[in-house]
Amino acid sequence: DTTYVDPKVLENTGTDGVRKTLARLKDLGEQEGFRTLVFGAMSGRIVNILEEIGLPYYNTREEIPEGLYPEKYAIHFFHPSPDGHAALGEHLEAHLDKSGWLEIDR
Numbered sequence: 001d002t003t004y005v006d007p008k009v010l011e012n013t014g015t016d017g018v019r020k021t022l023a024r025l026k027d028l029g030e031q032e033g034f035r036t037l038v039f040g041a042m043s044g045r046i047v048n049i050l051e052e053i054g055l056p057y058y059n060t061r062e063e064i065p066e067g068l069y070p071e072k073y074a075i076h077f078f079h080p081s082p083d084g085h086a087a088l089g090e091h092l093e094a095h096l097d098k099s100g101w102l103e104i105d106r
Contacts, residue, residue: 026055039092063091
């Protein structure tokens with residue numbers, strides 16, 4: 001029942017709330033000098049918002065093919081298994097390195 005939810009919380013829900021919040025995050029990053037990468041299994045709706053706002057993203061559903069890992073890894077689900085997290089971490093590190101966001105001593 002939303003009558004018991006603070007209106008300020010409700011302002012940040014739904015598609016418009018997500019758009020507004022992500023735009024604020026992008027602005028904050030520009031002001032404070034940090035970069036944001038949205039990483040995970042995403043629907044077309046969130047991808048459209050990220051592209052509209054101009055926030056970089058890594059959509060695991062697009063980048064990691066089905067069947068690359070055992071189903072038990074749950075790569076494309078909200079809560080991957082520990083092995084799934086490890087695999088996702090490898091993809092994230094590779095993407096950040098390729099994008100020049102990491103400075104790794106080699």
